[in-house]
Amino acid sequence: MSIFLPHFPATFIITGDPLIYGAEVSIVLATVGILFVLTYFKKWGWLWREWLTTVDHKKIGIMYLIASLLMFFRGGVDALLMRTQLIRPNMHFLQAEHYNQIFTTHGTIMILFMAMPFIFAMFNIAVPLQIGARDVAFPYLNAVSFWLFFLAAMLFNLSFVIGGSPDAGWVSYPPLAGLEFDRGPGENFYLLSLQITGIGSMATGINFMATILKMRAPGMTLMRMPLFSWSVLASSILIIFAFPALTVALALLLIDRLAGAHFFTMFQGGNPMMYINLFWIWGHPEVYIVILPAFGIFSEVVSTFSGKRIFGYSSMVASLMTISVISYVLWVHHFFTMGAGPGVNSFFAVATMCVGIPTGVKVFNWLFTMYRGRIRLTVPMLWAIAFIPIFAIGGATGVMLAAAPADYQYHNSFFLIAHFHQVLIGGTVFGMLAGMYYWWPKMFGYMLNERLGRWAFWLFNIGFYITFLPQYLLGLMGMTRRMYTYPADMGWNTLNLISTIGAYIMGIGFIVLVLDVVYSMFYGERDVTGDPWNGRTLEWSLPSPAPHYNFARIPTVTSRDAWWTSKQARARGDAPAKLEPLQPIHMPKSSGRPFILSVIFFIGGFGLVFNWYALGFLALLGVLISLLLRSLEYDTDYYVPIEEVEHTEAALGRA
């Protein structure tokens, strides 16, 4: 790059560090490799037609999944680097500045660029199929959401090699993150990439809320809808009401940094506490945004693999919605120690404890779904079962943290770190992995390998306990978070060593997971029925993978667990319903504009990182033109002719 920009200082391209050199070289090699492969196999057309311009929710879901696994890798490497640095006191593996950048990127990537895309992958793959719809309410917007996320992730990752990564923590509190103490571009990368991906997330929330409320198959009342779709509805409502707070917090801090304003500065009347409030008004609902879909997946998986209806469906719905409402009034528990006063702290403490109640109810409902069922220990079910003790402990430590005076001792210590990793990994990650294994055959037409899946599961699960249980104890011993090293005489050495070993075991588990994915691409057992698990919900009534229009005929639903009911009726010998004649199917057209729009955002974001306002302004123009062109576009859809539908269905072995 520097040959094209010779007049920029050497700090533009990061030099002088072996890890970063390695990354720069790998990025160049990987890029060249990808370009070469695409050209050699003449796949550019295919890439553009099938992936870059698609508005098909199934493909968008797959792209979200791939991106989240790639980001999981980077976030995981960050974690291993940190744990290696902490394996013994006074290690010199990472200097302070590096460690600080790494914990910042680890947290940001895991929450915003791994967990969010992972849940969006599940939303996209499953929801339209579960509710008997042919796509989401706004397919073009769906593609916009994905590409905005993807290019935002690229922008964030670019900071590692150009300009420098952010280093003020994933929460980025001013005044540390303001111009007074953090002059470099790294923090700007953080603010701009989060802002861009936030737009995509908000659009996804709107999209799925509209889809679920308006596009369910006839007869599928809300109380007959699968619980995963309910959890997506709850999560989407949270997204819509929480993300604006983040947008404002990031925008004001960006204005402080780019234009020298004083919203959050130390001097001239700025108030950093306001950022903290705004950030956490988003930040608390955010963690519920990522956990509710996991709860939804567990409901599907536990019910299917217990061969039994979910226990307490109405109670499960009520608790999902209660959790999402209560989660709005908890945010101050992230800063009990900021001195809000006893009345405020008391309110938020008790409210936080209250949110544990509906959550606990769900755990009991899952247990009693398994009770008197017939439990099949498939890989998705293993993840679901392992979630229960981890989440029980994680939730319990959450209630402990909620007691504000106790939190004065736990805050920002390793006790806190252990708690949130427990609920985020044991809850969200396990849930998404369960969902990935569960819906993989529906996406790709073959199963993931069971044996490799078990190995990955056990390594990751056991590694998890070894990594994080010692950290509760470290917190009680006074170890604070975000310290790149620690003294040798505090008694923390052994537990840190054990924790690091556990982290490596988790890393190996992740590698085995990737091996499973790669192995299964070549040798995975084909799913010829479309219903490999003997499932209960409508997605299993379709072939695997589903045809691009999903349902040749939209089903009419008469109960919960619609597919199960249908199978029971057939088994009883009930006369099948008369098949409606096929109609032409109304589908949206692909478009390259979402991808191009996101590239424009990337360019504008990159420009603003370095205060190059001209580039930012040009990008803004580009965005406006793109919006204008879209609004003037009338040729947005087409009809799949009946012959094509018949032909496709016959080829898939369906009537």
Next chain:
Amino acid sequence: MLQGEHYLVFRPVGPVGQVEKDLIILSIVLVLIVIIPVILLLWHIVWRYRDVPGNTAPYDPEWSESRVLEVIWWGIPIVIVGILGSFTVRDTFFLTKPPERTATPLTVQVTSLNWKWLFQYPDQKIATVNYCEIPINRPIQFILSANGPMNSFWVPQLGGQEYAMPGMAMRLWLQANQSGVYYGHGANFTGSGFAHMTFHVIARPRTGFDGWVRQIRHSAPVLTKAGYQNLVHPGVVAPMAFSAYAPGIFETALLKEGGMYMKRDLTILGRSHSHGGT
């Protein structure tokens, strides 16, 4: 096991830490009431209802409601939250008051700097860096602020932490009832030197404390305005002591950074100079 010498949170030496520890123990007991049955139930259920040939356990695929069970698992957590919530509210209010009403508090002004802690004693007129001494059996009123990024002041064996913020003066009550040297650290990330923001609190009997103050007044150098600017400059330093400090250092930094938010903080500062207890 948890009484090992390194479990600082479980070895409080004063009333504040003790209140917090008691609440922690209560919360552990209460949450175990839920966790233990959950884990035992899970174990039993997965074992008993596995889909293996010859399993004679009942299979009830349509059973999905039970009023009794719902009452139990809504009811017991509500009671637990009620109990824990009441003690939490009680202790939250309790900790805003001085740990003892009878003794006269000692005031120490604390400033988080990059990357060191400055302690100023407005009544004794001395200052220290990266360590402070306090008398035992006397409530200490730490007035926390920062001339730099937001930090948090934490001495686990004395009690919980509170944020030290630029432009704000936050009051934290702590007390040591046993002599000793207690580990303290910053608890909110402030940048590259953050890991080095260790400090120690040395608690001595009253005569020892008074002797220490006298000794500092006689032998230590003075903290001038220029010296203070040196401390503000980023860097890590060894512990220091000063026999006197330029007047108004603490208040000036506070005003410059806090301007409009000063009213409440001025009141805290004003009260901190009185000798009238609360």
